[in-house]
Amino acid sequence: MTVERTYDRVTLPHLGNQVLRMGVAANGGLESEDITYAAERGVNLWLYGRSFGKATAPLKDLLAREREKHVVVMLGTFVLTARGARRTVEKARRELGIDTVDLFLMPWLGRTSRFSPAIQDALADMREAGLVRGVGTSIHDRERAGRLAADSILDAFMLRYNAKHPGAETDVFPHLAKRDPIVISYTATSWRQLLKPLQGAQMPPWPGAHVGAAMPPLTAPMCYRFVLNSPHVHATWTAPGNRQELDENLAALDAGPLSAEEEVWVREYGKQVKSKRKRDYV
Ligand SMILES: NC(=O)c1ccc[n+]([C@@H]2O[C@H](COP(=O)([O-])OP(=O)(O)OC[C@H]3O[C@@H](n4cnc5c(N)ncnc54)[C@H](OP(=O)(O)O)[C@@H]3O)[C@@H](O)[C@H]2O)c1
Structure with a gap:
């Protein structure tokens, strides 16, 4: 399938x-009416799960009116058995009034969690039966993600990727070409860490700014733009705390890509944040 891409929109493989390219997660603090508002702003990729109660009614309404336009990604909860995966999907179908969940994500495939043949069969069966259109996982273990990207039944990966944690570039992205799974990133702001002033940051001026111009910390839109600059990331989640943050974050799409110099700057800032300890934050 041809993947078409502009800076702000993408055709999802599979x-x-x-x-x-910015999907909304409603568990950061958005109200029900913010979901409808986000849809009016063009959002059509939604994370759904147990703690997303406020999103249920507006999403159900959107899906009843324009099912084809929206992609619902269901994130399972903690430990999942084969039967638990199916129950989770059935519940989402009931709650949202839909026949098919677009993507079902295993909640966690860490270093120690087993991706048992029984779970794999359950996922594949749900896909075959049309209860889900695709299956994937949210995963922190990047090396395992790389292996699964190259060879597994999974259609999608939800990965940590941001200026402080760019490791997916070496551990996962090189393994995508073989099967072209969907990549949706999270933690663009690194749990807000990239947004906090960093004491003693030794940064050059922002590209184009005059020497001595005040710059750090990053803004949230810059964090999302860093992530969206990657050709391997189909979309990023955003979990804004309120409507104002939602607007700010969506503006990242209007702002367009970071220039090469800006990307280098943000990457360097992320590196410095990573090398600092908690007490270095003001
Ligand atoms: N293992 C997993 O499966 C896993 C791991 C991580 C995340 N997730 C899920 O993935 C989704 C996305 O999470 P995320 O961590 O990627 O969210 P995010 O978009 O990076 O947002 C994280 C936090 O950044 C702050 N923020 C966002 N926009 C802002 C703005 N414009 N100005 C100031 N602060 C801003 C908000 O903090 P304040 O509310 O304090 O303003 C927000 O809670 C969520 O549903 C999350 O639960 C899942």
Whole structure:
């Protein structure tokens, strides 16, 4: 399937839907009416799960009116058995009034969690039966993610990727070409860490700014733009705390890509944040 991409929109491999490259997770603090508002702003990629109660009614409404336009990604909860995976999907179908969940994500495949043949069969069976259109996982173990990207039944990966943690570039992205799974990143702001002033940051001026111009910390839109600059990331999640943050973050898409110099700057800032300890934050 041809993947078409502009800076703000992409056709998702395996599903074929065209989505805005910023998907919304409602568990950061958004109200129900913010979901409808986000949809009006063009958002059509949604994270859904147990703690996303406020999103249920507006999402159900959107899906009843324009099912084809939206992609619902269901994130399972903690430990999942084969039966638990199916129950989770059935519940989402009931709650959202839909026949098919677009993507079902295993909640966690860490270093120690077993991706048992029974779970793999359950996922593949759900896909075959049309209960889900694709299956994937949210995963922190990048090396395992790389192996699964190259060879597994999984259609999608939800990965940590940001200026402080760019390790997916070496551990996962080189393994994508073989099967072209969907990549949706999270933690663009590194749990807000990239947004906090960093004492003693030794940064050059922001590209184009005059010497001595005040710059750090990063803004949230810059964090999302860093992530969206990657050709390997189909979309990023955003979990804004309120409507104002939602607007700010969506503006990252309007701002367009970071220039090469800006990307280098943000990468360097992330590196410095990583090398600092907690007490270095003001
Ligand atoms: N293992 C997993 O499966 C896993 C791991 C991580 C995340 N997730 C999920 O993935 C989704 C996305 O999470 P994320 O960590 O990627 O969220 P994010 O978009 O990086 O947002 C994280 C935090 O950044 C702050 N923020 C966002 N926009 C801002 C703005 N414009 N100005 C100031 N602060 C801003 C907010 O903090 P304040 O509310 O304090 O303003 C927000 O809670 C969520 O549903 C999350 O639960 C899952």
